[in-house]
Amino acid sequence: MRLTCLVDDNSGTANPLSSVSKAPGDFLAEHGLSILIETDRGKKVLLDTGSSEQTFLHNLGLVGLRPRDIDLVFVSHGHYDHLGALPLLLREGVPVHTHPLTFQGRRFVETSGVRKQIGPSAELLSLLKDHPPVYDGRPKELVAGVSTSGEIFRRTDFEKPASFLIEREGETAQDIIKEEQALCVSTRNGLVVLTGCGHPGIVNILTQVRMHTGRKLLMAAGGFHMWKAETDVLLKTMDGVKRAGVNKVAPLHCTGFAATKLFSDRFPGFLLLGTGCSMEI
Ligand SMILES: [Fe+2]
Ligand SMILES: [Fe+2]
Numbered sequence: 001m002r003l004t005c006l007v008d009d010n011s012g013t014a015n016p017l018s019s020v021s022k023a024p025g026d027f028l029a030e031h032g033l034s035i036l037i038e039t040d041r042g043k044k045v046l047l048d049t050g051s052s053e054q055t056f057l058h059n060l061g062l063v064g065l066r067p068r069d070i071d072l073v074f075v076s077h078g079h080y081d082h083l084g085a086l087p088l089l090l091r092e093g094v095p096v097h098t099h100p101l102t103f104q105g106r107r108f109v110e111t112s113g114v115r116k117q118i119g120p121s122a123e124l125l126s127l128l129k130d131h132p133p134v135y136d137g138r139p140k141e142l143v144a145g146v147s148t149s150g151e152i153f154r155r156t157d158f159e160k161p162a163s164f165l166i167e168r169e170g171e172t173a174q175d176i177i178k179e180e181q182a183l184c185v186s187t188r189n190g191l192v193v194l195t196g197c198g199h200p201g202i203v204n205i206l207t208q209v210r211m212h213t214g215r216k217l218l219m220a221a222g223g224f225h226m227w228k229a230e231t232d233v234l235l236k237t238m239d240g241v242k243r244a245g246v247n248k249v250a251p252l253h254c255t256g257f258a259a260t261k262l263f264s265d266r267f268p269g270f271l272l273l274g275t276g277c278s279m280e281i
Contacts, residue, residue: 001037001038001039001040001145001185001187001192001280001281002037002038002278002279002280002281003035003036003037003038003185003192003194003221003278003279003281004035004036004038004063004276004277004278005034005035005252005273005274005275005276005277005278006034006035006036006046006050006056006059006060006063006275006276007028007029007030007032007033007034007049007050007051007055007056007059007084007275008029008032008033008252008253008273008274008275009029009030009031009032009033009252009253009254010029010252010274010275011027011029011274011275011276012027012272012273012274012275012276012277013272013274013277014277015272018271018272018279019279019280020271020272020273020277020278020279021277021278021279022276022277022278023062023063023064023276023278024062025062025276026062027058027059027062027275027276028054028055028058028059028275029055029274029275030050030051030052030055031051031081031253032048032049032050032051032052032055032081032082032084032253033047033048033050033081033082033196033197033222033223033252033253034046034047034048034049034050034056034059034082034085035047035048035194035221035222036063036065036070037146037183037185037194039143039144039145039146039185040145041143041144041145043071043072043143043144043146044065044069044070044071044072045070045071045072045073045074045142045143045146045183046070046072046073046074046089047074047076047183047194047196047222048073048074048075048076048082048083048196049073049075049082049083049084049085049086049088049089050081050082050084050085051080051081051084052084052085053084053085053087053088055084056084056085056088057085057088059275059276062276063278067085067088067089067092067094068092068093068094070089070092070094071094071095071143072094072095072096072097072142072143073086073089073094073095073096073097074096074097074098074142074148074181074183075096075097075098075102075133075196076098076180076181076182076183076195076196076197077099077102077177077179077180077181077196077197077199078101078102078103078104078107078119078120078177078179079107079118079119079177079196079197080118080119080120080121081118081197081253082196082197083120083121083124086120086124087121087123087124087127090124090127090128090131091127091131093131095133095134096131096133096134097133097134097135097136097140097142097148098133098134098135098179098181099135099136099137099151099178099179099180099181100135100136100137100179101137101178101179102133102135102179103119103120103124103125103128104168104179105119105166105167105168105175106119106166106167106168107119107164107165107166107175108164108165108166108167108172108175109163109164109165110163110165111163115165118164136148137150137151137179137181138150138151139212142183145185145186146183146184146185146186147183147184147186148181148182148183148184149181149182149183149184149193149205149208149209149212150181150208150212151178151179151181152180152181152182152200152201152204152205152208153204153208154176154200154201154204155203155204155207155208156201156203156204156236156240158201158232158233158236158237159200159201159202159203159204159233159237160176160201161175161176161177161199161200161225162228163228164176164177164199176199176200177197177199177200180195180196180197180198180199180200182194182195182196182198182205182209182222184209184213185281186215187218187281189216189218189247189281190215190216190217190218190219190247191209191213191215191216191217191218191219192218192219192220192221192281193205193206193209193217193219193220193221193222193246194221194222195220195221195222195223195224196222196223196253197222197223197225197253197254198222198223198224198225198226198254198255199225201237202220202224202226202237202240202241203236203237203240203241203243203244205220206220206240206241206244206246207240207244210244210245216245217244217245217246217247218246218247218248218281219246219247219248219249219250219269219271219281220241220244220246220248220249220250221248221249221250221251221252221271221273222250222251222252222253223251223252223253223254223255224237224251224254224255224259225254225255226251226254226255226256226258226259227254227255227256227257227258227259228256229256229258229259234258234259234262235262237259238262238263238266241263241267242266242267246267246269247269248267248269248270248271249263249267249269249270249271250270250271250272250273251263252273252274
């Protein structure tokens with residue numbers, strides 16, 4: 001199985017010491033996430049699509065692929081920085097899987113009293129009418145060896161999404177991003193858990209996957225959304241991820257520098273990935 005970080009907030013660097021490679025060419029980084037999974041049976045599954053079509057297409061080309069080469073897209077949740085190239089993939093007829101709530105309501109983030117829309121674009125919402133995704137919030141195998149986590153039960157008291165709002169039928173409420181699901185990729189040495197933003201909390205996600213599957217967790221990679229987390233939350237998260245028993249940790253996207261530094265200090269299996277980085281697992 002091969003993982004490639006097609007889009008991330010940071011540019012990646014090859015690291016032969018940790019078996020991280022990078023295809024030649026000038027990859028573009030942007031705020032967002034897209035991870036390509038190439039299974040041992042030759043299937044190409046995408047977790048999310050970054051913020052923009054331009055960046056996604058450019059980087060996909062550098063790894064020698066076209067949108068129509070993708071077998072399936074899994075959308076982790078309904079934020080724009082994961083939906084950018086979805087219109088392009090829908091127009092190419094690539095099947096899309098996601099939770100039934102992903103495209104429901106209008107999503108906002110509020111900073112210093114200012115609201116910013118962070119949901120799907122009008123173009124995407126219009127395209128979805130003619131190209132409906134497969135909606136499911138239960139754990140499900142998408143292709144052999146790649147499954148969804150199902151909706152995440154919130155167990156911890158310290159992993160709480162803040163600042164997010166959702167407007168539905170004229171009512172505005174706090175948005176806990178209930179729809180966010182992770183992907184679980186099966187390998188000989190355990191499961192690789194891939195997260196979009198990790199809004200339900202990386203400890204909640206890993207705990208649920210372990211309880212539901214009964215499998216050993218080999219690796220957690222993706223956005224862990226800890227860039228605004230207080231120190232006590234960071235420390236509790238490190239302990240929780242340790243207890244979940246993951247061996248390798250690759251924080252990306254919205255994890256934030258402080259959390260990434262702590263993961264690097266505390267996990268011998270820490271991996272620094274970024275846009276363009278690939279690894280065989
Ligand atoms: Fe994100
Ligand atoms: Fe998000």
